[in-house]
Amino acid sequence: MKNLKNLDKMTNEGVDNCSVEERRHFLKMGLTVTGVFAGGTILSAVSSVNKVYASTSGFVEKYPYKPHYSMIMHIENCIDCEKCKSACAETNGVPSYGFRTNILERQVAGALDQQREFIPVLCNHCNLAQCTRVCPTKATYKDPNNGIVMMNIEKCIGCLSCQLGCPYNARYFNEEKWAVDKCTFCWESRLSKGAKTTGCSEACPAGVRIFGDLSNPSDRVYKEVHQMTKTVWVLRPQAGTKPNVFYTRG
Amino acid sequence: MRLILTTILCSSIFLLAGAATTLAEGDYPEDIYYMKPVIGVVFSHQLHVEDNGMDCDSCHDGIFEMEARLAENEESFTMAGLADGEFCGACHDGDTAYDANTRCTTCHVGVIGYSRAHGLVNEEGPAHH
Numbered sequence: 001m002k003n004l005k006n007l008d009k010m011t012n013e014g015v016d017n018c019s020v021e022e023r024r025h026f027l028k029m030g031l032t033v034t035g036v037f038a039g040g041t042i043l044s045a046v047s048s049v050n051k052v053y054a055s056t057s058g059f060v061e062k063y064p065y066k067p068h069y070s071m072i073m074h075i076e077n078c079i080d081c082e083k084c085k086s087a088c089a090e091t092n093g094v095p096s097y098g099f100r101t102n103i104l105e106r107q108v109a110g111a112l113d114q115q116r117e118f119i120p121v122l123c124n125h126c127n128l129a130q131c132t133r134v135c136p137t138k139a140t141y142k143d144p145n146n147g148i149v150m151m152n153i154e155k156c157i158g159c160l161s162c163q164l165g166c167p168y169n170a171r172y173f174n175e176e177k178w179a180v181d182k183c184t185f186c187w188e189s190r191l192s193k194g195a196k197t198t199g200c201s202e203a204c205p206a207g208v209r210i211f212g213d214l215s216n217p218s219d220r221v222y223k224e225v226h227q228m229t230k231t232v233w234v235l236r237p238q239a240g241t242k243p244n245v246f247y248t249r250g
Numbered sequence: 251m252r253l254i255l256t257t258i259l260c261s262s263i264f265l266l267a268g269a270a271t272t273l274a275e276g277d278y279p280e281d282i283y284y285m286k287p288v289i290g291v292v293f294s295h296q297l298h299v300e301d302n303g304m305d306c307d308s309c310h311d312g313i314f315e316m317e318a319r320l321a322e323n324e325e326s327f328t329m330a331g332l333a334d335g336e337f338c339g340a341c342h343d344g345d346t347a348y349d350a351n352t353r354c355t356t357c358h359v360g361v362i363g364y365s366r367a368h369g370l371v372n373e374e375g376p377a378h379h
Contacts, residue, residue, distance in 0.1 A: 080360020081288035105362045116355045118362070205288065206354075 063215035064127060065147035069185050070214035070221050071122070071198075072232070072246040077206040078118040080105065087203030091189045098172040100183040101200055120208060121235070122200070123170035123183040124243030125149050131162035131171070140180070147244070148187050153179035167239035185211070214244065224248065278306075279318065283364050286322045290360040292367075293338075313340050 080103045088100050101122035108117050125142075129149050132140050139155035140162050142148070156179035163171045163180065174181035185191060186198040201209040212221030225232055225246055234243045278295035298304050310316055314337070321327045321337055332339030332350040338357070342350040350357070359367070 077354060079288060079354050079358035080290060080362050081358070082361045083288065103360070103362065105360070114353050114355045116359070116363075118355065118360060 065143075065145060066215055067146055067213035068215035068244070069125065069146055069148060069191075070212060070225070070244040070246065071185075071201070072210045072212075072221050072224050072248060073120055074208050074210065074249070075117060075119055075247055076249040078103065078120055078208045079206055080118040081205065083203045083205060084120065084200035084209060087199040088183075088186075091186060091199035092184075094181070095174065095176065098174055098181060100170075100181065102169075119235075119247075120200075121168060121170070122245065123149055123166075123185075124168050124235070124241070124245040125185065126244065127242035128240065130165040130167065130239070130241055134161045134165040136161060140182075143187075146187075148185050149182070150184055150187065151180060151182060153177050153181075156180055167236045167241060168243070221246075281367070282318045283359075283367065284319060284322060284327075285364075287328060288358070290362075290364040291357050292359050292363065293357075308341075313337060 082103060084101055085099065085103070088094060089096075092100055094100050101120060104119040104121055106117045106119060108115055125148055127147065129142060132138075132142055132149060135141075136159065137155045137157055139152050139157070141150055141152070143150050158173060158178060158180070160173065160180065163173075171180050171182045173179075186195070186200075190197075190199060197211045198209070201211040210220055210224065212219040214221055214225060216222050217226075224230075230248055230250055232246050232248045234246055236243075278299050281295075282293045284291040284293070298309070299306075314321060324331075324337075326334065326336045329350065331337060332342065335343060339350050341347045344352075348356075364370075
């Protein structure tokens with residue numbers, strides 16, 4: 001799994017290496033600094049997702065979906081108990097060889113306090129999803145209302161183009177369905193039936209997975225993404241897909 | 251708490267005085283992995299006894315029995331219980347040792363850590379491939 005390995009090695013050095021001046025500079029441009037990647041060379045600001053994830057409430061109308069489902073991960077609390085994975089499997093009938101969400105482990109070199117960090121991953125429900133673009137049969141598509149990346153298994157021909165196109169390794173082939181299967185933020189199993197959160201989020205005993213509406217200023221996810229005091233970042237910003245899963249510490 | 255601290259201090263002095271050799275390998279059990287309420291909390295005798303010079307009594311005189319995973323049966327074997335000073339929380343209170351409410355992954359090695367320690371994984375990661 002090439003994707004998984006690369007993701008594992010990725011480092012975000014946080015905003016500690018980013019001066020206050022620099023941060024202010026970015027703030028003035030209406031951007032949120034999301035961390036310093038790769039030896040301080042790149043400031044991954046929300047610039048890459050500029051129009052969608054601007055840092056001021058004035059931009060709320062620009063969220064393309066309503067609600068705009070999103071998740072923010074408080075990764076310092078992740079203990080890899082995998083209750084999220086079990087809940088997900090149970091809720092969505094995920095077989096033992098597959099996964100709709102996963103936990104990655106990263107060894108933190110030279111850290112005095114913690115030598116390892118766990119990183120929960122799932123479909124990022126990207127605004128500019130590559131999977132839906134490369135699917136030859138439109139079996140995978142963005143829901144026009146809430147932006148969830150869905151699967152129509154009737155149309156799936158199992159070519160796995162979507163799997164190759166996904167920067168987040170969020171898809172697996174389900175042999176029983178004979179189709180690709182993936183996270184849908186529990187749309188079929190929960191949200192469409194009125195539940196307010198996903199199975200994984202509800203099962204997490206450590207408050208890691210916060211699910212909500214990125215377009216709603218009174219929502220916790222909105223508040224945590226649109227602030228300046230704590231670093232918020234996305235995985236693989238360079239893929240340019242405008243992901244909707246955010247990460248933070250503290 | 252002071253009592254425990256004193257015990258730890260005394261035992262380290264004792265060890266420093268040259269008695270460390272009396273703790274031959276195998277004098278204390280191998281790492282214990284807790285599975286309840288969550289999978290993958292590790293307790294290492296080596297780390298506590300050998301590296302930090304604690305004697306057996308600092309834990310086995312009221313905090314823990316000498317039987318692996320007995321504590322799992324207790325309702326207060328949770329983070330809340332620890333915060334109330336039970337079990338690991340008797341020391342991991344930010345005073346005698348770092349607070350159990352910090353540095354989560356020192357104790358929690360998770361399903362991945364558990365699987366690795368028990369040879370259940372290949373290099374790629376835990377068993378979902």
